[in-house]
Amino acid sequence: MEFGFTEEQEKLRKEVHEFFLNELPEDYVEGLGSMSKELQSFWMQLQKKAGDKRYITPGWPKEYGGMGLSGVEQAIVAEVEQSWGVLWPNFEGYIFLGPGLMLFGTEEQKKEFLPPIIRGEVLWMEGFTEPDAGSDSANINLRAVEDGEYYVLNGQKTWITGWHKPDWIFCQTRTEDTVPKHRGLTLFMVKADTPGITYRPLPGMGFATQNELFFDDVRVPKKNILGQLNNGFYHMMAIFEYERAGVGGGAGAQAALRRFIHYCREEKKNGKPLIEDPEVREKLARMAVENEMHRLIGWHAQWWFANRERLGPKPYDFSGYWAKQLPTKHAEWMLNIMGLYGQLRAGSKYVKYDGRLERSWLSGRAMHHEAGTIEINKNVLAQRGLGLPRIPAKFNMTIAQELSKGG
Amino acid sequence: MNCELSEEQEMLKTMARDFLEKECPESFVREMEEDDDGLSLEMWHKVADLGWLGLVYPEEYGGTEGNILDLAVLHEEMGRAMLPSPYLSTVVLCGLTILNAGSEEQKADLLPKIVSGDLILSLALTEPEFSWDSRAWEPEGITARATPDGDDYIIDGSKLFVHDAHIADYLLCVARTKDEGKPEEGITLFLVDATSPGINITLLRTFTGDKQSEVIFDKVRIPKKNMVEELNGGWSPLSRVLQVGAVMLCAEMVGAGQRMVELTVDYAKTRIAFDLPIGVNQYVQEHCVSALGDVEGSRWVTFQAAWKLSEGLPCDFEVALAKAWTSEANERYCCRCHQVFSGVGTLLDDGVLPLYTRRGKSKQLYLGDASYHLKKVADEVVKWPPLEKPKGKPLGIFDVNLLEEEQVPAWEPWRERYEKIEQRKAERRAKKSQSK
Numbered sequence: 141m142e143f144g145f146t147e148e149q150e151k152l153r154k155e156v157h158e159f160f161l162n163e164l165p166e167d168y169v170e171g172l173g174s175m176s177k178e179l180q181s182f183w184m185q186l187q188k189k190a191g192d193k194r195y196i197t198p199g200w201p202k203e204y205g206g207m208g209l210s211g212v213e214q215a216i217v218a219e220v221e222q223s224w225g226v227l228w229p230n231f232e233g234y235i236f237l238g239p240g241l242m243l244f245g246t247e248e249q250k251k252e253f254l255p256p257i258i259r260g261e262v263l264w265m266e267g268f269t270e271p272d273a274g275s276d277s278a279n280i281n282l283r284a285v286e287d288g289e290y291y292v293l294n295g296q297k298t299w300i301t302g303w304h305k306p307d308w309i310f311c312q313t314r315t316e317d318t319v320p321k322h323r324g325l326t327l328f329m330v331k332a333d334t335p336g337i338t339y340r341p342l343p344g345m346g347f348a349t350q351n352e353l354f355f356d357d358v359r360v361p362k363k364n365i366l367g368q369l370n371n372g373f374y375h376m377m378a379i380f381e382y383e384r385a386g387v388g389g390g391a392g393a394q395a396a397l398r399r400f401i402h403y404c405r406e407e408k409k410n411g412k413p414l415i416e417d418p419e420v421r422e423k424l425a426r427m428a429v430e431n432e433m434h435r436l437i438g439w440h441a442q443w444w445f446a447n448r449e450r451l452g453p454k455p456y457d458f459s460g461y462w463a464k465q466l467p468t469k470h471a472e473w474m475l476n477i478m479g480l481y482g483q484l485r486a487g488s489k490y491v492k493y494d495g496r497l498e499r500s501w502l503s504g505r506a507m508h509h510e511a512g513t514i515e516i517n518k519n520v521l522a523q524r525g526l527g528l529p530r531i532p533a534k535f536n537m538t539i540a541q542e543l544s545k546g547g
Numbered sequence: 548m549n550c551e552l553s554e555e556q557e558m559l560k561t562m563a564r565d566f567l568e569k570e571c572p573e574s575f576v577r578e579m580e581e582d583d584d585g586l587s588l589e590m591w592h593k594v595a596d597l598g599w600l601g602l603v604y605p606e607e608y609g610g611t612e613g614n615i616l617d618l619a620v621l622h623e624e625m626g627r628a629m630l631p632s633p634y635l636s637t638v639v640l641c642g643l644t645i646l647n648a649g650s651e652e653q654k655a656d657l658l659p660k661i662v663s664g665d666l667i668l669s670l671a672l673t674e675p676e677f678s679w680d681s682r683a684w685e686p687e688g689i690t691a692r693a694t695p696d697g698d699d700y701i702i703d704g705s706k707l708f709v710h711d712a713h714i715a716d717y718l719l720c721v722a723r724t725k726d727e728g729k730p731e732e733g734i735t736l737f738l739v740d741a742t743s744p745g746i747n748i749t750l751l752r753t754f755t756g757d758k759q760s761e762v763i764f765d766k767v768r769i770p771k772k773n774m775v776e777e778l779n780g781g782w783s784p785l786s787r788v789l790q791v792g793a794v795m796l797c798a799e800m801v802g803a804g805q806r807m808v809e810l811t812v813d814y815a816k817t818r819i820a821f822d823l824p825i826g827v828n829q830y831v832q833e834h835c836v837s838a839l840g841d842v843e844g845s846r847w848v849t850f851q852a853a854w855k856l857s858e859g860l861p862c863d864f865e866v867a868l869a870k871a872w873t874s875e876a877n878e879r880y881c882c883r884c885h886q887v888f889s890g891v892g893t894l895l896d897d898g899v900l901p902l903y904t905r906r907g908k909s910k911q912l913y914l915g916d917a918s919y920h921l922k923k924v925a926d927e928v929v930k931w932p933p934l935e936k937p938k939g940k941p942l943g944i945f946d947v948n949l950l951e952e953e954q955v956p957a958w959e960p961w962r963e964r965y966e967k968i969e970q971r972k973a974e975r976r977a978k979k980s981q982s983k
Contacts, residue, residue: 141556141616142549143851144858164937169945177957178944212548223934305958339960349956395934402933421925428928429848429868429921436847443550458840486950494947522832526812526839529827 143436145216152209153216156195160224163189170225171499173349174303183229184260184304190228191260197234204242204250205258211446215439222392229304233257233264237310240327240379244367253308253329263304265332267297267311267353268376274299275516277312278322278373282355284313290359291315291328297353298342306332309353316370325372329364381445389463390435393470396500397427400474403493414477423473430470434462456525464514468504475501550847556620563621566597567628573899576756579631583750584714585758586632586667594630595664600638604646608658615791619798619853626799626910627806629756629902633667633711640792641668641719644736648776648784653738657717669715671706671739671762672785678707681919684789686730686782691764693722693735698771700724700737702764710913712760713750715741720764725779736781738773739764755909756902790866791856793914797849797873800910803903804842804880810899811835811884814891825887834883841876841883848872867923874911874920881907 145153163186174180190196191205199214200206207213221227228234238257241250256262273279282295293313309330316324330337336358342350367375401424404414414420438459444451475482475497486495523530552560570590579585594600603618604610618639625634642661645653660666677688691704702722712718718739725733739746745767748760776784812835815826825831852869855862881904885892892900911917952968955961 141552141850141854142858143854145548160937161935162938165939165942165945166937167941167943167945168937168939169947172945172947172950174956176944178942180957182942182944303956341955341960341964343955343964349961351960397928398931398934401928401931405929415929421929422921424928425871425921425924428864429872429924432865432868433844433848433872436851437844439548440550440843440847443548456839458843461836461840462844487948495950496947499950518833518836519829521836521839522826522829526832526835528812528815528832528835529824531827 143439145212149213149216152198152213153220156217156220159190159193159195160220160226164224171496173227174229180229180304187228187230188260191258196228196260197238197258200238200242204238204254211442215442219391219435222389223395225392225396228260230257230260230263232266232301232310233262233308236266236379237264237308237329240310240366240375243378244327244375248363249329249366262307265300265302265306265309267300267309267330269299270296271298275513277376278325280312280314280321280325282311282313284315284326284328284360286315286362287359289362291362291365293328293330293336293355293358293360295355297355298350300351300353301349302351303349308332309337310366312372312376315372319370322373324370325376326369327366327372327375328360329366330358330360334358334360389459389466390431390433390438393466394428394431394435397424397431397470400424400493404477407492420477423477427470427473430462430466434459434466437462456521458521460512460517461514461521464517467500471497471501471504552620556617559617560620560624562597563599563624564627566593567624567630571628571630573902576629576631576902580756586711586714588664591632591667592664594632594634595662599634600664601662602638603643604658604662608646608654609662610658614857615794616850616853616857618791618795619850622795622798623802623805626802629803629906631757633669633714635792635795636670636711636715637661637666637668639795640670640788641717643791644670644719644784644788645738645775647787648736648781650772650775652772653775657738666717667711667715668717668719669709669711669741671709671712671718671720673706673708675705675707675761681915681922683708684915684919686734689721689723689730689734691720691722693720693724693737695724695771696768699768700771700774702737702739702767702769704764706762706764708751708759709762710757710759712741712748712762713758717741718746718762719775721781721785731782731786733779734782734785735778736775736785737769738775739767739769743767743769753909754905756906757909759909789914790862793870793920794849794852794856794866796910796913797845797869798853800873800877800907801842801846801849803907803910804838804845804877807880807884807900807903808835808839808842811838811887815887831887834887838880838883841880845869845873845876864924864927867920867927870915871917871920871924874917877907877911 172179174183187196194205194207195217197205197214198207198209198217199211202208234257238254241253245253268277270279270281272281282293282297284291284293297311309332311328311330312325313328314324315326336356338354340352340354342352344350401415404420404424407414409417441454441457441459444454448454478492478497481490481492482497484491484495485498488495522528570593579587598611599621601608601610602613602621603615605612625632638661642658645657649657657666661668673683674688674690676690677683682688691702691706693700693702702720704722706720718741720737720739722735722737723733724735727733741748745765747763747765751759751761753759775781812826815831815835816824818825826835848865848869852862852865855865884900885904888898888900892898895901952972955964955968957965
């Protein structure tokens with residue numbers, strides 16, 4: 141058992157860290173996303189540069205733009221990225237589509253879709269959630285109906301994250317009605333400028349770039365089905381295994397804390413630096429403890445995943461559990477340290493810490509449910525992880541009928 | 548990064564679990580709690596025969612040269628079984644101090660006897676005046692005095708909450724030998740024969756399932772050669788050993804917590820209410836999930852700290868955070884498990900849960916509670932240097948003032964909002980430059 145890394149791994153970490161150290165400008169401010177056209181083009185260019193060096197996906201096979209290394213190196217890179225506050229424009233391509241193609245793609249699909257991802261030239265958006273299909277992810281209603289060499293898509297997607305205009309959309313559709321809900325789903329790769337697709341912004345508190353997508357008679361070639369027809373649900377579950385909410389989270393939060401600690405060194409309260417106030421110190425300590433605990437839980441999950449062929453499926457994984465609770469709590473604590481000043485927005489007279497905390501506080505609300513609600517997370521942990529009993533879903537309709545009777 | 552135990556550690560864990568399941572059942576734990584000594588010498592010698600007492604000592608003293616991580620593996624199993632023993636006091640707190648700071652003579656004399664189970668030691672550290680808070684574990688909290696007198700020292704003072712003093716052959720007494728300078732510069736460690744005249748040991752009554760005593764030193768005379776480490780040099784080796792001890796307590800809490808969760812989940816699956824197992828209720832599931840989450844968190848922070856101690860890496864941060872987290876997590880999951888068990892979980896005669904939760908309290912507090920260790924974490928964390936500043940040419944596109952407006956991407960569906968925001972910003976800039 142050990143908690144350190146090999147020389148090569150440390151070398152990779154240092155290299156990627158220095159890449160950002162040298163490539164990011166002196167006046168870099170983390171977490172601004174792509175709020176301007178200049179920022180958009182900056183991130184796309186940096187993504188290409190990093191992709192050329194294979195820094196983005198070291199865990200992918202060499203032929204697909206990786207270094208042929210493992211999930212551990214992937215997680216190391218994620219930690220470095222998160223500590224710099226970097227989120228690649230095509231992060232959904234890297235997290236979902238790449239693994240999806242490598243797991244289920246045909247050779248032609250891999251040849252067509254992977255190289256642009258590797259070169260950092262293309263942007264993918266994922267389309268799973270619908271107004272009535274969030275936690276109940278199999279309740280998909282976007283219909284795909286066969287028509288010759290095409291499928292025709294009609295329906296709606298929501299809560300689609302997208303800082304950038306996408307080139308491609310990766311979505312779950314319903315292709316079969318006569319079977320249980322989760323057995324009639326198919327994954328499609330849809331070119332984003334296909335006629336019939338429209339977008340509408342959904343500004344919200346959190347990751348404030350959510351969109352709605354509308355599909356009106358959108359024609360998608362059959363060859364863009366990922367994996368098997370009607371097997372989309374299971375393919376999706378397999379791909380979600382790759383979405384490790386944990387590892388980068390703890391390290392990223394610890395870096396954000398370091399930034400905040402430095403602020404507490406310089407800011408004064410009653411003539412003394414914040415950092416000398418015992419209440420502030422206690423909160424800083426608690427945040428550091430929880431971030432480190434979360435980081436280790438994430439590493440345990442990542443290590444298991446990298447060794448899953450030998451170890452089998454992991455019985456339970458708490459990385460998402462903490463990732464969904466700590467950001468809100470910590471943002472709350474940091475804001476409370478500022479007393480009444482915590483209410484001020486960036487640009488206001490008297491605002492503290494450049495008003496950065498407003499954003500983390502607001503987006504903290506969204507962390508509860510991004511990539512799955514914490515309630516579903518807990519259900520899965522309890523029922524699949526601990527084997528606690530679960531009322532079979534087949535009784536749900538009966539229960540719903542009883543409830544509507546007022547019984 | 549490797550989260551698996553080595554083959555030897557797995558063997559140690561399995562052997563310990565099998566032995567303790569057989570030799571240390573619940574009934575034995577209860578028996579020892581009622582017993583005045585709280586120790587079965589027969590059991591102690593069995594433990595010695597297994598080589599556990601020499602786990603981290605060099606071969607020359609009869610040990611097996613294991614490391615702190617091995618020790619943590621063993622402590623997890625001892626915590627799971629609630630083994631009533633002076634292991635921590637003898638092997639870790641006193642034994643490791645002697646190993647790290649004792650003279651060759653002291654090591655040769657005492658360590659082999661510890662390994663063979665023929666010597667029990669107890670650390671007399673905390674004092675009545677300072678038992679209210681963190682100062683129990685700080686050099687300021689040491690006022691028991693050792694005064695030189697010819698070839699001897701005379702110890703006067705009072706220690707409280709001394710674990711295993713009542714059965715100890717020797718007490719390792721932490722005493723003050725100098726007042727000037729910093730508090731930690733005036734502390735000396737002394738091995739005191741527990742039968743020395745002037746020592747008064749009174750067993751306290753605790754509900755925490757362990758045996759703690761008051762130890763009064765009334766003009767206790769001890770030879771100079773019983774000093775461990777040099778005069779006024781006691782605090783440094785002691786504080787290192789207190790770190791190891793704290794991590795071992797964490798490992799015990801992890802072992803206990805793991806079993807508590809197992810028992811709780813089992814109960815939730817089998818206890819029927821309203822015709823269904825109570826585990827079907829999400830509130831009950833929440834208790835179980837929360838408890839396991841806390842135990843898992845405790846496990847990894849504890850083993851990281853143990854690994855760092857094994858490797859001799861600097862780990863003040865990791866040790867403090869392990870004890871802080873594990874102590875508070877223990878409070879939480881003890882509570883959660885009791886909530887699932889409800890009435891049944893409070894029965895003193897039959898229920899195993901109270902055995903665990905009562906012991907948990909002692910482990911939360913011993914060698915520094917969460918509040919003490921959080922202060923230590925804070926001391927480390929405020930030393931963290933600021934993040935490095937990137938070196939690229941400034942581009943003028945990362946403007947923290949962008950935060951003034953709601954964040955809005957600069958592509959098609961957002962165009963209207965984006966342009967409105969750009970317009971507002973332009974107007975504000977114009978106003979600002981006008982007012983200048």
